[in-house]
Amino acid sequence: MSIQKDCNGQTNSINQVRYGCALGALHSVVAIPGAMPIAHCGPGCVDKQYTSLAFYNGFQGGGYSGGAVTPSSNLGENEVIFGGEKKLTDLIKATLKIMEADLFVVLNGCIGEIVGDDVSEVITQFQKEDVPIVYAETGGFKGNNFIGHEIITEAIIEQYVDKYAIHKEKKEKGLINVWSELPFQNTFWRGDLIELKRILEGAGFKVNILFGNGSKGVEEWLTIPNAQFNLVVSPWLGLKTAKYLEEKYNQPYLHIPVLPIGAKQTAEFIREVVKFGEINDSRANEFIRQEEEEYYYFLEHFTDFYAEYWWGLPATYAVVGDSTYNLALNKFLVNQLGLIPAKQIITDNVPKKYREAIAKEYESIANDVSTTVEFIEDGYIVGKILHETDFGHKPPIIFGTTWERDTAKELKGHIVEVGFPASYEIVINKSYIGYRGALTLLEKIFTTAISKSA
Amino acid sequence: MTYRIAVTSSDGEQIDQHFGQANQFDIIEVDEQKNAWEKIETRSSVIGKDVVVVCGASCNGHKHNSIEEIINLLADCKYILTGKIGKHSYSALERAGITALESPVPIHLAVEKLNQYHKKITRKGR
Numbered sequence: 001m002s003i004q005k006d007c008n009g010q011t012n013s014i015n016q017v018r019y020g021c022a023l024g025a026l027h028s029v030v031a032i033p034g035a036m037p038i039a040h041c042g043p044g045c046v047d048k049q050y051t052s053l054a055f056y057n058g059f060q061g062g063g064y065s066g067g068a069v070t071p072s073s074n075l076g077e078n079e080v081i082f083g084g085e086k087k088l089t090d091l092i093k094a095t096l097k098i099m100e101a102d103l104f105v106v107l108n109g110c111i112g113e114i115v116g117d118d119v120s121e122v123i124t125q126f127q128k129e130d131v132p133i134v135y136a137e138t139g140g141f142k143g144n145n146f147i148g149h150e151i152i153t154e155a156i157i158e159q160y161v162d163k164y165a166i167h168k169e170k171k172e173k174g175l176i177n178v179w180s181e182l183p184f185q186n187t188f189w190r191g192d193l194i195e196l197k198r199i200l201e202g203a204g205f206k207v208n209i210l211f212g213n214g215s216k217g218v219e220e221w222l223t224i225p226n227a228q229f230n231l232v233v234s235p236w237l238g239l240k241t242a243k244y245l246e247e248k249y250n251q252p253y254l255h256i257p258v259l260p261i262g263a264k265q266t267a268e269f270i271r272e273v274v275k276f277g278e279i280n281d282s283r284a285n286e287f288i289r290q291e292e293e294e295y296y297y298f299l300e301h302f303t304d305f306y307a308e309y310w311w312g313l314p315a316t317y318a319v320v321g322d323s324t325y326n327l328a329l330n331k332f333l334v335n336q337l338g339l340i341p342a343k344q345i346i347t348d349n350v351p352k353k354y355r356e357a358i359a360k361e362y363e364s365i366a367n368d369v370s371t372t373v374e375f376i377e378d379g380y381i382v383g384k385i386l387h388e389t390d391f392g393h394k395p396p397i398i399f400g401t402t403w404e405r406d407t408a409k410e411l412k413g414h415i416v417e418v419g420f421p422a423s424y425e426i427v428i429n430k431s432y433i434g435y436r437g438a439l440t441l442l443e444k445i446f447t448t449a450i451s452k453s454a
Numbered sequence: 455m456t457y458r459i460a461v462t463s464s465d466g467e468q469i470d471q472h473f474g475q476a477n478q479f480d481i482i483e484v485d486e487q488k489n490a491w492e493k494i495e496t497r498s499s500v501i502g503k504d505v506v507v508v509c510g511a512s513c514n515g516h517k518h519n520s521i522e523e524i525i526n527l528l529a530d531c532k533y534i535l536t537g538k539i540g541k542h543s544y545s546a547l548e549r550a551g552i553t554a555l556e557s558p559v560p561i562h563l564a565v566e567k568l569n570q571y572h573k574k575i576t577r578k579g580r
Contacts, residue, residue, distance in 0.1 A: 078556050081571040086558040 008376050008385075016379025016403040017052070018347040019185060019322075019420065021140030023109045024049040025148030030066035031183035032210065033217030034102035037065065038095055038133075040088050040119060041109025043074040045140070053145070056402075057420045058187040058427030071095045075111045084117045092126060092133070102218035103160060104133040105152060113139030127159070132218075134159035146322075146348055149182055150240045157245070161224050168225040168249060174279055175206045177227045177245070179238030180259060181324055183211045187422045191431030192259075196233070199260075199434050202287035203270045204279050225249040228277060233259050233269075235323040235361065236354040257361055259324055261332035262438040263295045291435045298439055305446070313449055314414060316340045316391045320382055320400035321419035322348040325432075326373070327361055329399050329418065332438065334365045341371040342396060343389040345382055347419075350375060383407045397449065414448050455486045458531040459568065460497075461561060469557040469564055473539040479528060482561075484569055491565050497527060521546045528552065533572075535564055 003011050020027075023045055026037035039046045050067050054060045062069060073091045075084045088106070095104065108119045123135040136155035138148045162168070180196060181189045190212050197209040208223060209215045230245050230253040232238040242253035254276045260269040267288050274284045306313075317339050319326045323346045333339045344362060355375060362373045376382055386398070386407050396413040398404050402423040408415035417425050418432065431437035432444075462476035463469055478498045484491040521543050528534065534547065534554040547554045557564040 077553075078558075081555060082557050082559055082564060082567050 008374065008378075008381050010376060010378045010381055014378040016382075017421075018377050018401075018403075019349070020049045020053050020145040020148075021045075021110075022138040022142040022145060022148030022151065023107055023140050024053055024145035024185075025138060025152050025182075026070065026105075026107050027053055027066060027145070027184035028149045028152050028182070028211070029105045029107075030054075030063055030070075031189070031212055032103070032221065033064075033213070033215055035065065035218055036095075036099060036101035036104050037070050038092065038104055038106045039070055039072040039109060040084065040091075040106055040112045040117065041072060041075060042111050043072070043076070045109055046070050046072050049145075052421065053184045056423045057184070058422050058425050060184060060187070060190070060427060065101060069099075071099065075109075079117075080111060080115055083115060084112055085119075085122050088112075088117070088119065088122050089125075092122070096131065102132060103156070103221075104131070105156065106133065106135040107138045107152070108135065109138065110140045113137060113141075127163075132160065132164075144349055145185055146182055146237055149237065153179075153241050154244055156221065157224060157241075157248070160218075161221055162248075165222045165225050170226055171228055171251075172206070172223075172226045173228050174204065174277065175208065175223065175227045176200065176273075176277070177208045177224050177230045177251075178210065178233065179230060179241055180233040182237060182322070185420050186322065186325065187417075187419060187425065187427050188430055188432050188437075190427075191429045192433045192437065194429070195431045195434035195437050196259075199266060199270065199287075200231075200273065202284070202291070203274055204281075204283040204287075205273070205277065225251075227251060229253055231273060232256065235327050235358045236350055237324065239354070257327060257358070258331050259328040259433055261328050261433050261441065262336045263292050263435060264335055265328075265331055266434055266438075267292070295435050295439070302442065312394060313446070314339070314397035315394050316342040317397045317399060318343040318345070318386060318389060318391075319418075320345045320347060320386075320398065320404055322346070323350055323358060325399075325418050327358070328433065330362065330365050330371070332441070333399075334369050336438070339397075340392070341365065341369065342391050343386060344371060344373040345385065346373055346375050347377050347382070349377060379403050386411065395452075397445065414452060416445055416448055456483055457486065457533075457572070458483050458494075459491075459533045459535055459565065460528045460531040461534075462536040463561060466493075467560050467562075469535050469559070469561055470537040473534065473536040473543060473554065476536070479534075481531065482565060484565060484572075486569065486573060489566070489569060491569070499524060499527060525550045525552065533568060535561070535568070 005011050029035045029037040054062055071091055073087045079087055106123055119135045126133050134155050136152045138151055183189045193209050193212040194214045197207045197214045200207045208220050230242045230251055232242050232255045235257045245251050260266040270284050274281045317333055319329050326346050359373055363370045398408045398413055398415045399418045401419050402421045405415055432441040459482045460479040462471040463480055478496050480493055481495050482491050483494045535557045539554045544554050
């Protein structure tokens with residue numbers, strides 16, 4: 001039996017992991033203030049997903065309901081043979097006794113899904129008693145945590161929001177639901193979502209950012225049906241949710257594939273959302289004016305450094321990472337910094353149906369700059385391709401992950417970690433997007449570039 | 455192929471009782487292929503003169519069966535179905551080739567499920 005390889009020589013097993021399993025999306029629940037995941041899975045699953053996504057990736061930490069807190073049924077041989085439903089029931093009862101949360105989300109993992117545990121039956125019993133609990137079928141083999149994220153989102157909306165939201169038919173003008181980064185997987189999500197919310201509020205909207213400290217948590221999720229429209233800010237993640245909400249609550253959606261970094265892209269972004277939302281643009285215009293004043297004040301000072309050639313600053317770059325950050329960075333690096341794109345690799349295993357549209361975005365990074373993108377996850381192949389790329393005569397700058405560090409060294413280039421796994425970054429509230437994040441990103445890029453010889 | 459299961463049960467239907475406190479074991483013989491089973495006998499676990507308390511480690515003086523004696527008693531069994539069993543006893547049984555399981559379901563269901571599992575993991579070539 002021959003092994004199937006794709007056009008880049010990649011099989012269905014990869015070296016150097018780029019994401020978690022579907023159960024890893026338990027972190028999306030952790031990201032909702034007041035929500036707690038309950039994992040119905042084997043004894044090592046949550047530990048593995050936590051250590052990779054939330055620890056050796058910016059050392060983000062588990063927060064209120066993640067890490068060692070997450071209740072787990074630790075399924076063993078007994079449950080494989082006799083089923084794990086009783087163990088799950090006991091676990092939920094114990095959790096309700098000693099854990100406090102506004103919403104519990106039970107996640108069925110590989111073992112439960114394979115041996116046929118009827119998690120829905122168990123949860124339904126609790127739901128009948130008005131316990132705020134839902135279930136999601138996130139067997140690890142269903143896909144990665146990007147896929148798990150939307151499975152969970154839909155489950156929460158279907159079983160909790162739909163049940164407890166009041167006046168679901170009422171739409172509030174100016175209220176929007178934002179579907180963007182993948183919490184924890186996107187290392188800088190905490191700072192990023194706060195900046196994204198700030199930008200949209202500045203433009204005049206009331207924002208359901210839904211995840212992170214800027215969100216009012218579970219009570220905010222209950223207002224999802226009242227939003228005027230859904231805003232998807234990513235190349236593909238969130239589209240499924242938006243389409244689902246369009247059908248369920250009659251909400252239109254706006255899809256903006258480019259997560260804005262920098263003043264130019266952010267202004268374009270704001271104008272597009274304001275136009276779609278048909279709200280008065282005077283507030284947005286004033287906000288943009290104020291922000292640009294501050295942004296360019298700082299950039300002006302920065303140009304003393306940037307205009308010099310002393311340090312042999314990089315001219316060409318490669319971006320290796322998930323589609324959201326990959327496209328966002330490409331737009332910023334070309335349009336605001338004038339760097340030259342050499343190689344772009346997207347590593348989040350984008351569902352096939354979205355790939356063509358995403359590749360098209362790369363064809364028009366700027367009106368005079370076009371580039372191509374490849375969809376690869378295997379670390380060996382990524383390294384090989386980077387080695388074969390022509391970066392010109394100056395050392396390249398690679399925006400990637402810890403996996404690309406060795407390659408960057410071999411190419412005598414610079415590396416900035418921008419995605420999972422970012423094991424050489426401590427991330428607390430740093431953002432790389434919008435107005436403020438762009439300046440932080442510039443600090444990072446050029447600190448890296450000039451420290452090379454230190 | 456047949457194999458035997460030892461069951462701790464207070465009423466012949468539920469699988470209850472703590473393994474270490476059971477007075478007797480119902481021995482069930484299973485015909486793998488036919489998915490059929492029957493109880494062939496009941497064995498008392500009162501070997502010594504005093505109260506039966508099986509504890510894998512020493513426990514300060516009172517007379518009780520050691521886990522080794524229980525293993526001898528059930529040496530012809532491949533599995534044990536019980537309500538609860540301690541870690542030490544579990545490991546001792548594993549080393550002797552006996553798999554102890556805590557079953558949340560009654561005997562007739564448990565034996566059926568166990569046989570399905572047993573057939574899967576003892577397939578030819580594994």
